[in-house]
Amino acid sequence: MKQAQLRLPELSLRFIPIWRRNLLVWKKLAIPSMLGNLADPMLYLFGLGYGLGQLMPTVNGLPYINYLAAGTLCYSTMNSATFEALYSGFSRMHVQKSWSAILNSPNTLDDVMLAELVWAASKSLLSGISILVVIWVLGLSRSWMSLWIVLVTIVIGLCFAGMSLVVTALSPSYDFFLYYFTLLITPMMLVGGVFFPVVQLPHFLQVLSSILPLTHAVAMVRPLLIGETPAEMALHLGILAFYGALGFYISTVLMRRRLLS
Amino acid sequence: MVVLSTKNLHKMYGGRSVVAGVNFAVESGECVGLLGPNGAGKTTTLRLCLGLIEPDGGNISLLDKAVPQEARSARRRVGVVSQTDNLDPDFTVSENLLVYGRYFGFADSATSKRIPDLLEFAGLSQRANEKMQNLSGGLKRRLALARALINDPDLLFLDEPTNGLDPQARHLIWQRLRQLLNQKKTIVLTTHFMEEAERLCARVCIMDNGVIIASGPPRELINQCIEPQVVEIFGEGLESWMDQHGGKLAERYERAGESVFCYMHETEGIVASLLAYPTLRYLHRPANLEDVFLKLTGRELRD
Numbered sequence: 001m002k003q004a005q006l007r008l009p010e011l012s013l014r015f016i017p018i019w020r021r022n023l024l025v026w027k028k029l030a031i032p033s034m035l036g037n038l039a040d041p042m043l044y045l046f047g048l049g050y051g052l053g054q055l056m057p058t059v060n061g062l063p064y065i066n067y068l069a070a071g072t073l074c075y076s077t078m079n080s081a082t083f084e085a086l087y088s089g090f091s092r093m094h095v096q097k098s099w100s101a102i103l104n105s106p107n108t109l110d111d112v113m114l115a116e117l118v119w120a121a122s123k124s125l126l127s128g129i130s131i132l133v134v135i136w137v138l139g140l141s142r143s144w145m146s147l148w149i150v151l152v153t154i155v156i157g158l159c160f161a162g163m164s165l166v167v168t169a170l171s172p173s174y175d176f177f178l179y180y181f182t183l184l185i186t187p188m189m190l191v192g193g194v195f196f197p198v199v200q201l202p203h204f205l206q207v208l209s210s211i212l213p214l215t216h217a218v219a220m221v222r223p224l225l226i227g228e229t230p231a232e233m234a235l236h237l238g239i240l241a242f243y244g245a246l247g248f249y250i251s252t253v254l255m256r257r258r259l260l261s
Numbered sequence: 262m263v264v265l266s267t268k269n270l271h272k273m274y275g276g277r278s279v280v281a282g283v284n285f286a287v288e289s290g291e292c293v294g295l296l297g298p299n300g301a302g303k304t305t306t307l308r309l310c311l312g313l314i315e316p317d318g319g320n321i322s323l324l325d326k327a328v329p330q331e332a333r334s335a336r337r338r339v340g341v342v343s344q345t346d347n348l349d350p351d352f353t354v355s356e357n358l359l360v361y362g363r364y365f366g367f368a369d370s371a372t373s374k375r376i377p378d379l380l381e382f383a384g385l386s387q388r389a390n391e392k393m394q395n396l397s398g399g400l401k402r403r404l405a406l407a408r409a410l411i412n413d414p415d416l417l418f419l420d421e422p423t424n425g426l427d428p429q430a431r432h433l434i435w436q437r438l439r440q441l442l443n444q445k446k447t448i449v450l451t452t453h454f455m456e457e458a459e460r461l462c463a464r465v466c467i468m469d470n471g472v473i474i475a476s477g478p479p480r481e482l483i484n485q486c487i488e489p490q491v492v493e494i495f496g497e498g499l500e501s502w503m504d505q506h507g508g509k510l511a512e513r514y515e516r517a518g519e520s521v522f523c524y525m526h527e528t529e530g531i532v533a534s535l536l537a538y539p540t541l542r543y544l545h546r547p548a549n550l551e552d553v554f555l556k557l558t559g560r561e562l563r564d
Contacts, residue, residue: 002315004315017360017363017364017366018364020360020363021349021360021363024351024352024356024360025349025351025352028351096347096349096350097343097345097346097347098347098349100343100345100347101343101347101348101349101361101408102364103313104311104313104336104339104341104343105336105361105364105365105412106333106334106336106337106364106365106366107333107364108333260313260314260315261314261315
């Protein structure tokens with residue numbers, strides 16, 4: 001690895017035209033894309049929330065569907081950024097060669113990477129907002145505090161976008177992404193407090209859970225949804241920011257090695 | 262005025278020198294062709310000149326900027342057509358141009374004013390709102406050329422601009438490139454088509470194994486490097502004709518599969534001897550750049 005490849009990513013507003021390119025593509029497919037964003041989480045929320053919820057007493061004093069709403073919002077926010085940075089990012093980089101066209105203009109790979117990061121987080125924001133709207137409409141949250149979740153989804157998006165870009169930078173093909181889902185995303189969903197409280201888990205899984213970013217996302221969103229201030233807000237935000245920043249740095253270095261050497 | 266120059270340019274990949282000491286300079290308004298077999302280092306040289314990859318040694322100056330240090334700013338005045346299609350498949354023809362203009366920091370209103378002229382230049386005026394999947398290979402290449410002109414560049418890099426196009430499409434691209442040269446644009450192109458290089462380039466550099474092995478105006482290279490006349494011969498009885506006549510009469514010959522290429526100054530003797538061999542077929546023609554290319558880089562396949 002050369003010295004020049006290890007330098008910190010340069011953050012410049014030049015990412016905006018590249019971000020707008022992705023927005024223009026998205027606009028052409030906005031309605032199916034929004035429906036797709038909503039369909040999967042809604043199936044879980046209604047299926048598990050009403051189905052499983054009937055069998056259960058309350059969880060931490062909440063009806064199960066209210067409890068599940070926060071988890072659903074977090075994991076689908078995570079998924080939006082993840083899918084965007086993996087599959088769509090890989091298409092733009094490798095299949096459509098959109099990045100190579102951009103790099104021939106007065107933009108750099110760092111600009112492209114920042115655009116990918118912010119765009120994937122934008123997709124998280126969109127999906128977070130749409131689920132929040134459904135939650136409000138269903139009456140699963142009645143607190144103004146839940147509006148803070150909009151800002152939290154941006155942080156969740158940046159976190160998982162940064163992490164996913166590392167995988168995209170390493171990936172030879174779309175099939176490679178399956179490892180990431182099997183080894184990280186799915187386990188995170190199961191131990192991160194999405195479907196049930198982390199305290200139900202054996203101790204070692206609780207320890208594992210405590211270092212995974214999704215756990216910290218859920219730990220912020222769940223209280224906000226019922227109008228409470230999350231405990232240790234700074235810790236949760238810090239951990240998400242740490243994963244996102246580290247992922248973004250590593251992915252930028254790997255991309256420089258992949259594309260610029 | 263020199264708009265692009267490289268000095269002792271080096272680039273290694275996995276211990277192999279892909280560019281191994283390339284020196285060349287391009288004058289303003291010139292069209293220079295980089296020729297070479299696959300893997301000769303042409304595309305790597307272009308990428309180095311654009312500052313997209315870091316050289317392992319040597320200096321590059323592009324439009325008075327040091328590359329790669331100031332490559333970003335040099336690229337403001339450069340247009341590029343890549344070897345592979347990298348148009349945005351989700352956009353229409355004019356959206357492709359509009360979005361590309363934004364990468365240069367142009368306001369949409371400014372780009373929109375330029376789009377009709379660019380479309381007319383590329384012969385795409387009727388197709389401004391066409392989707393990419395409805396465009397043929399030739400139309401896409403013309404759009405890629407129009408897109409490379411979005412910033413009205415001083416210097417154009419074209420990496421195999423007519424590769425994979427039918428003759429009609431290729432001739433149209435050549436016509437457009439000549440138009441650009443008339444507007445005093447500078448063009449650096451790589452190509453496998455010797456005819457393309459002979460038609461367009463004031464000067465060609467023949468590359469092999471990462472170095473430039475010959476350079477000059479195509480006519481001069483032909484005069485300097487090779488005998489002026491060629492007779493290509495193939496068919497039944499080739500061996501006996503070679504034993505009896507060919508081997509003695511040709512100043513130099515090359516075998517390629519079932520054919521023999523005889524190179525010489527005077528061809529009367531050879532052509533006369535061929536009359537006695539009605540089963541042999543032959544083609545007598547003046548030597549061209551392809552003959553020079555094959556002589557210098559050899560006839561064996563490269564990949």
